[in-house]
Amino acid sequence: MKVKAAVLHALGASQPYAETKPLVIEEVELAPPGAGEVLVEVKAAGLCHSDLSVINGSRPRPTPMVIGHEAAGVVAECGPGVEDLNPGDKVVMVFVPSCGSCLPCAEGRPALCEPGAEANTAGTLLSGERRLERPGATPDSMLHHHMGVSAFAEYAVVSRRSLIKVDDEELSHEEAALFGCAVLTGVGAVVNTAKVPPGSSVAVLGLGGVGLNALLGAKLAGARHIIAMDLQDSKLNLASELGATGTVNAADENAIEAVKDLTGGGVDFAFELAGSVRAMEQAYRVTKRGGTTVSAGLPHPDHRWDLQQVNMVAEERTIKGSYIGSCVPVRDIPRYIELYRQGQLPVDRLMSDVLDLQEINMGFDRLASGKTVRQVIRF
CATH class of the missing domain: 3.40.50.720 (NAD(P)-binding Rossmann-like Domain)
Structure with a gap:
């Protein structure tokens, strides 16, 4: 399927990003989810300093890449083997996919998952595959995934292990996105x-x-x-x-x-x-x-x-x-959302602006200036 996405072609961009445009809004091809993967319609994605660190080269990652790692959305399609999610489920994306079987995962420290870290560094999904490419299907057309998420796009294919189901229907997608990184x-x-x-x-x-x-x-x-x-x-x-x-x-x-x-x-x-x-x-x-x-x-x-x-x-x-806050996402995200509902974690107060995808470079200028807290792209 064809989706609009923000593609980073090279590291080390200089400001002002609104003029140099390191992130280019392009129409890219997104392959269907493979085994253990899920197609998610992205509803909201936060602009985080970790994204900015990739853009300016402080966090080296392979390019070209569709970046963005703090997001929430709705399940559109489940790949083979995914039986505990259904189309229409609201989900928060987590930027460290945990395999569940390596030593850190077995010790209850999924934030340190070894296969997850390897996949993130390589710019792939947990499976080692890439589902993004430019139209044309040439050997150089494949695009990398950012932190297993690549959320600055209308849709994303992610590992099931990158998703936490959210049962709170009253929680907006913009609010839910913050729980994937900033809150955790x-x-x-x-x-x-x-x-x-x-x-x-x-x-x-x-x-x-x-x-x-x-x-x-x-x-x-x-x-x-x-x-x-x-x-x-x-x-x-x-x-x-x-x-x-x-x-x-x-x-x-x-x-x-x-x-x-x-x-x-x-x-x-x-x-x-x-x-x-x-x-x-x-x-x-x-x-x-x-x-x-x-x-x-x-x-x-x-x-x-x-x-x-x-x-x-x-x-x-x-x-x-x-x-990632030494977190156990399946435990912590539901807890933090409930604390938010009770008024004990007013994370909505941290939302500075809601942007359109076309405004993403301007948003990173604001982030780099240090004068904004959390901007969220609404799809």
Whole structure:
């Protein structure tokens, strides 16, 4: 079938994207779903910094590629062997397809699925196949999949293991899309990776969609201090509205001391969600002795953080990475949606704009500026 999709032809695009147009809206061929795969009509897809990192080359991926990984839609067709989904089912897409049988999956850590990671790096589905190509069917016409999803398209073929069924019919597709990445990653970093206990002190550095979800997760966990840090005052104001007990502009020369003053010496848990070495350095420095610094940011692979090892040892520090919020999607997405319905995770407050697919390059300009939280494309 022919579908409209946003195709990235090369990495390392420069701004302004609205002029250089790294994403080209093209009509591409989408093959039917194979065994264990599902054809999904995409209804909404979020613009995430992980997409931007592919566009600007910070996250190397094979091209040409149909990108987009945070999305929700409706099942249109099930491939052979898929018996637990039906056409018309509402689904959220998950950008790490978990095979269910590798060692991390067996240990209850599907976010670290080894075949899923290999498929994502190669730009294929979990099966190793590609279902996207340019019209013409030449040896060079095949297109790569982004994170097993390729959501910036009218339809997508994905692995069944990339989908979570959503039973809440009142949840809009735009809201549902956020649960596929921003909510899983941000809330999960707090409740799954760090396991923040009630009464703890928390700092969140980087107030994009993931960072503000981490803030909501800290409030949900019962943190007594929640310090929000960012370069944009507008995001700091929103953080205050969402439950931050204090805000600090990360550009201030006395930012570290300000956090320590607000928390009596530093925080128990600091979350770096900006994807920058400078933010990671700040996160470590605002963490108190014996505390934990967690990063879910994804900077360029060449970027390095200079750690003073003796300090880590002498102060019994913990440094942890968090990928997709250390989540178990089939468990966590329904839980987080229910918490949203109860008003405890107001993720709808994070939706900045709703865009048309044709506006996607402009949307990434806004994202790169740091002045927007979460934009969603509505199909």
